[in-house]
Amino acid sequence: MKNITYLLFLCLFIISCNKKIEKVNQNEIKKPNIIYVFADQWRAQSLGYAGNLDVKTPNLDKLASEGVYFTNAVSTSPVCTPYRAMMLTGQYVLKTGVFLNDVRLGPDNNSFGKILKEEGYNTAYIGKWHLDGNERSAYIPKERRQGFDYWKTLNCSHSYNNSNYWGNDDKLKQWKGYDAKAQTKDAVAYIEEQAKSEKPFSLVLSWGPPHAPYQTAPKEFQDLYKNVDIQLRPNVPEKLVERTKKILKGYYAHCSALDSYIKELQDAVKRNNIEDNTIFVFTSDHGDMINSHGEMKKQKIYEESAKVPFIVKYPALLGKEGKKSDFLLNTLDILPTMLGMSGIKIPKNLDGENITDIILGKKQDDRKASLVACIQPFGQWKRKIGGKEFRGIITKTHTYARDLDGEWLLFDNVKDPYQLNNLIENPDYKVVSKELEILLEEELNRLDDEFLPGKAYIEKWGHTVDSTGTVPFKW
Structure with a gap:
């Protein structure tokens, strides 16, 4: 009986030591x-x-x-x-x-x-x-x-x-x-x-x-x-x-x-x-x-x-x-x-x-789109050279964007990798553009982005900008 009791105590002691060693090792990693x-x-x-x-x-x-x-x-x-x-x-x-x-x-x-x-x-x-x-x-x-x-x-x-x-x-x-x-x-x-x-x-x-x-x-x-x-x-x-x-x-x-x-x-x-x-x-x-x-x-x-x-x-x-x-x-x-x-x-x-x-392949890739945004055009893309607010998404097959006036760009990046043909007015792509618009809306909602004119955000954050919407800077 004494031998059994001794063995039980020995086992418990070894387990306790192992747990302490494991904890120390984890801390030392x-x-x-x-x-x-x-x-x-x-x-x-x-x-x-x-x-x-x-x-x-x-x-x-x-x-x-x-x-x-x-x-x-x-x-x-x-x-x-x-x-x-x-x-x-x-x-x-x-x-x-x-x-x-x-x-x-x-x-x-x-x-x-x-x-x-x-x-x-x-x-x-x-x-x-x-x-x-x-x-x-x-x-x-x-x-x-x-x-x-x-x-x-x-x-x-x-x-x-x-x-x-x-x-x-x-x-x-x-x-x-x-x-x-x-x-x-x-x-x-x-x-x-x-x-x-x-x-x-x-x-x-x-x-x-x-x-x-x-x-x-x-x-x-x-x-x-x-x-x-x-x-x-x-x-x-x-x-x-x-x-x-x-x-x-x-x-x-x-x-x-x-x-x-x-x-x-x-x-x-x-x-x-x-x-x-x-x-x-x-x-x-x-x-x-x-x-x-x-x-x-x-x-x-x-x-x-x-x-x-x-x-x-x-x-x-x-x-x-x-x-x-x-x-x-x-x-x-x-x-x-x-x-x-x-x-x-x-x-x-x-x-x-x-x-x-x-x-690592432990989780499925279920991402459908990635957001790209211009909140306020400025500097090297000011309005007089075509700059504009936009929100858009890039998927594995398409690029889609809208500006404050509505749909702006749609590219099929598989068929047209250099984005030479804007398909936004192409009737064959209306279903595609609608699906992409839904994805864009989901992303904007997730990020609480109401897509307002840039001026609204400039005023909200109190930024000082010049007539082109650019923050004046000193070298």
Whole structure:
């Protein structure tokens, strides 16, 4: 009897110890590091792995072969400041008021850096910020840095050689040479240092190129395209062919330069043995028309403006073999997905979806559409050059949009991938347009978007704009 009692106590003791060990082990599991790299104005079509035979992006092609790359990544509001606000907060632009460039993201918003910091992360932001109002070179105090401690940024600059930045010591400094290269070097040093720490880290690296000016990349990358006959998209008007080829040579030079810095970042991750437990993302805030449809820049729903590259690599969770996804990823999904992949509780007020289980094949992809919106046209798409408020959706087969006057655009992206034929008046597509309108209404209702004139939202949020609807800014 004594032996039986002794064995029972021994079993209970072992079970208790195992549970304690299991609990300790769970507490000791280090959350993944997050390295989020994004360029400014890099369209989805300008990558080797996307089928572009001119642009040289071998390192991003390799990254795509090792991670998950999305063919339907959509910028929900394809312009700088609105994208950045949505990426950091996970909230639609009408909930933060950040639907124009050069307005400030309120310091009380909960966001990427703050959430990760509360979860024990070291946080860093290097590069372009563009979330602190209309003084593009002004000092940004700590309370407006959205939880990022390591800080080397400027609100906004498109001078990519010897540009300025505010450092951790709150002094104005200068990146030496091509700023994206210098910023990458600094990011690599940060990775090297953080790899020694027991704490996880998050690093956001925000490059200014390939946004214009297009002809300022380092000479070695410009030389790659010096004697190349660039192939244009069929939707570029004949009268703009030569100008567009010149622009693309400079644009691609920027792209190839940034691509080489992806290798530097990946090498640092591998060299420091943190590859498996690091979420590495490459993307862009929006695209660039570059004379497709005779248009320039962004804010539009055309593929060249609204579609962006998006690659996520996280070997510990996603494996090491590349995978292509046609999921309709939008900007609002980024924050909840980064948190979900990291095992962090997701705030209930976010407007996107954690798509981790969809990527892993554990959950069905039932998304039918992704929203694209222009709340108020401004700047490079002001009204006198065709700018207008619109709401639209992109599906896996169509693009549909309406403006304040009613239905505006309908493209069959399968039959017409360069969007040359607007089918909105085509009677054969009336059923399709009606179905797409229903999907659009569902999305607007979900986001509490009444689709009012831009002026109504400007007045609601108290933004100061000029006669073109643009926030005046100072360099």
